[in-house]
Amino acid sequence: MQWMWAVLMLAGVGFAWAAPTLGGAAGSVTQTLSQAAMDAVALCLRLAGGFAFWGGWIAVLEDSGAMRGLLRALHRPLARLFPGVDMDGEAGRAMGMNLAANMLGLGNAATPMGIRAMQLLGRDAVDGAATDAMCMFLVINASSIQLFPGSVISVRAAAGAVAPASILLPTLAATAVSTAVGVLCCLLLARGSRHG
Amino acid sequence: MGDVLIPLLIAATLAFALWRRVAVYDAFARGAAQGLAAARSILPFLVAMLPALALLQATGALGALADLLAPALERLGLPRSVLPLMLTRPLSGSASLAVLERTLDQVGPDSYPGRVASTLMGSSETVFYTLALYLGAAGVRRARHAAPAALLAWFAGSVAAAWACRIW
Numbered sequence: 001m002q003w004m005w006a007v008l009m010l011a012g013v014g015f016a017w018a019a020p021t022l023g024g025a026a027g028s029v030t031q032t033l034s035q036a037a038m039d040a041v042a043l044c045l046r047l048a049g050g051f052a053f054w055g056g057w058i059a060v061l062e063d064s065g066a067m068r069g070l071l072r073a074l075h076r077p078l079a080r081l082f083p084g085v086d087m088d089g090e091a092g093r094a095m096g097m098n099l100a101a102n103m104l105g106l107g108n109a110a111t112p113m114g115i116r117a118m119q120l121l122g123r124d125a126v127d128g129a130a131t132d133a134m135c136m137f138l139v140i141n142a143s144s145i146q147l148f149p150g151s152v153i154s155v156r157a158a159a160g161a162v163a164p165a166s167i168l169l170p171t172l173a174a175t176a177v178s179t180a181v182g183v184l185c186c187l188l189l190a191r192g193s194r195h196g
Numbered sequence: 197m198g199d200v201l202i203p204l205l206i207a208a209t210l211a212f213a214l215w216r217r218v219a220v221y222d223a224f225a226r227g228a229a230q231g232l233a234a235a236r237s238i239l240p241f242l243v244a245m246l247p248a249l250a251l252l253q254a255t256g257a258l259g260a261l262a263d264l265l266a267p268a269l270e271r272l273g274l275p276r277s278v279l280p281l282m283l284t285r286p287l288s289g290s291a292s293l294a295v296l297e298r299t300l301d302q303v304g305p306d307s308y309p310g311r312v313a314s315t316l317m318g319s320s321e322t323v324f325y326t327l328a329l330y331l332g333a334a335g336v337r338r339a340r341h342a343a344p345a346a347l348l349a350w351f352a353g354s355v356a357a358a359w360a361c362r363i364w
C-alpha cells in the first residue's frame with residue numbers, strides 16, 4: 001500500500017510539473033491538493049451517515065439470529081466444497097462463521113475468524129504449499145460474497161443519486177458470477193495440479 | 197428496482213426482529229456506532245488518497261492511462277471511466293472507495309458507467325490484500341492455484357457487472 005500511494009503521489013506531482021493545464025504553477029498544485037483534502041473530510045462526514053444507518057440494520061439482523069440461520073444454511077454446501085474438512089470441527093466452524101459474517105457485510109468480525117480458519121487449515125500444509133481446502137477458502141474470501149452493499153449505496157447517495165439502491169440486483173448477480181467462477185476454477189485447477 | 201426493495205427489506209428485518217424479541221432500538225444504535233467508527237477509521241486514508249488522485253486527474257495523467265487501456269476494456273463491454281476503479285479495487289478498500297466517489301462525481305451516479313462502477317465496487321473484494329493477509333497468517337509460501345483462480349473470479353465478476361447493469 002505504501003508503495004502504491006508513494007507512486008501515485010510522485011506521479012501526480014511529476015505530471016503537474018510537465019502538464020500545461022497546471023502550467024507548472026506551484027500555486028495551482030497546492031490549490032488542488034488542499035481542495036481535495038477538504039473534500040475528503042466532507043465526503044467522510046456524508047458517508048458516516050450512511051455507514052451508521054446501514055450498520056444499524058445489519059446489527060438488528062444479527063441480533064435476530066441471522067448468523068445462526070446462515071450457518072445452518074451453509075452447513076451442507078460447505079461440506080460439499082471442503083471434502084477434507086470436518087465442518088463441525090474447530091476449523092470448519094471458524095470457516096462457517098467467517099463466510100456468514102462476510103455475507104452479512106461484517107468485515108471486522110469476519111477477518112479474525114478467517115485468519116483462525118487459515119491457521120487451523122495450515123496444519124495440513126506440506127512444504128509451505130496451500131492445501132486444496134485453503135485455496136478454496138482463499139478464493140471464496142477474495143471474491144466478494146456480501147449480500148447487501150450498504151457502503152456503496154451510501155457513496156451513491158452522497159453523490160446525489162436519484163436511485164442509490166438501483167445497483168442491488170446487478171451487484172448480487174455479479175457477486176454470484178464471480179464466486180461461481182472462482183469456485184469452478186479452484187475445482188478444475190486443483191484437479192489439474194494433482195494429476196500434473 | 198433495488199430502491200423498491202429497500203423499504204421491503206427494512207420492514208421485513210424489523211418485523212422479523214420484533215418477532216424474535218430483539219431489543220431493536222439498542223441493536224440499531226450499537227450497529228450505527230460501529231458504522232460511525234468505520235467511517236472515522238477510513239478518514240485518514242481518504243485524506244491520503246483523494247489529493248493524489250485529484251492531482252493525477254487535473255494533470256490529465258489518469259485520462260492518458262485510460263486512453264491506453266480503454267480499447268481492450270470496451271471490447272468486453274466495460275466503460276472506460278471505470279478503469280481507475282478496476283486498477284485500485286484489488287489493492288485497497290479505502291483507496292477504491294475514494295476512486296468510486298470521484299468516478300461517480302464525474303459521470304453521475306445514475307448513468308450507465310456510474311452504475312457499472314458501483315456494481316464493480318459492491319461485487320468484488322480487495323483480492324491481493326486478502327490473499328496476502330490470509331496466506332501470511334497461515335504461514336504459507338506457495339498459494340498454488342489460489343491466485344489465478346481469485347483473479348479469474350474478479351475478472352469474470354467485472355464483466356458480469358457491466359452486463360448486469362445493461363439488463364437491470
